[in-house]
Amino acid sequence: MKPQCDAPVSDDDLLDYSTRTIDGRDAERIEEHLFSCGACAARLDAMASLGAGLAALVRRGRVSGIVSRSLLNRLQRDGVQVRQYTVSPGETVPCAAFPGDDLLVVSLRADFAGAESVTLSVTGPEDEAFGYIGDVPVARSDSEILWATPGERVRRMPSTRLRLTLTSGSPGAAVLGEYELDHTAVE
Secondary structure, rough: OOOOOOHHHHHHHHHHOOOOOHHHHHHHHHHHHHHOOOHHHHHHHHHHHHHHHHHHHHHHHOOEEEEEHHHHHHHHOOOOOEEEEOOOOEEEEEOOOOOOOHHHHHEEEOOOOOOOOEEEEOOOOOHHHHEEEEEEEEOOOOOEEEEEEHHHHHHHHOOOOEEEEEEEEOOOOEEEEEEEEEOOOOO
């Protein structure tokens, strides 16, 4: 029989604690709880195991999509080689994947006020569909979402220009930002 917890620490707080993105009184509160609660300590151990496995999957090119800043920080601490590009609405950013890049991450800046979720559409030349991620939850206080793509996949791409469109998931689907990545193939 597994131990139960009457007031479990949230998964988000455990992840932040494990990635050391939480500090001060919050970290002390969580740490104190973990010392006295076997159930939450076991959940933290399980998260740590998943984190190590996730880093291995990223290195093998098996992870793509929207990632959190906490997860990205954890991957980098676990030795995953990340190349990151930041783009604001209306900007074009030159980009490339170099040997050794396990993961490319594009930080898409936008104003998410009024949006509960967003959709990312990625198109190539002649509006060729390249990617689509729908219903990504966002908070009003967020200022970016992070789109991750395996470095191996990007290295196989020819030089091309990608258009990214971020729309709100709320009724009316307002465009929150349009961006361009000017990808250069690296030999």
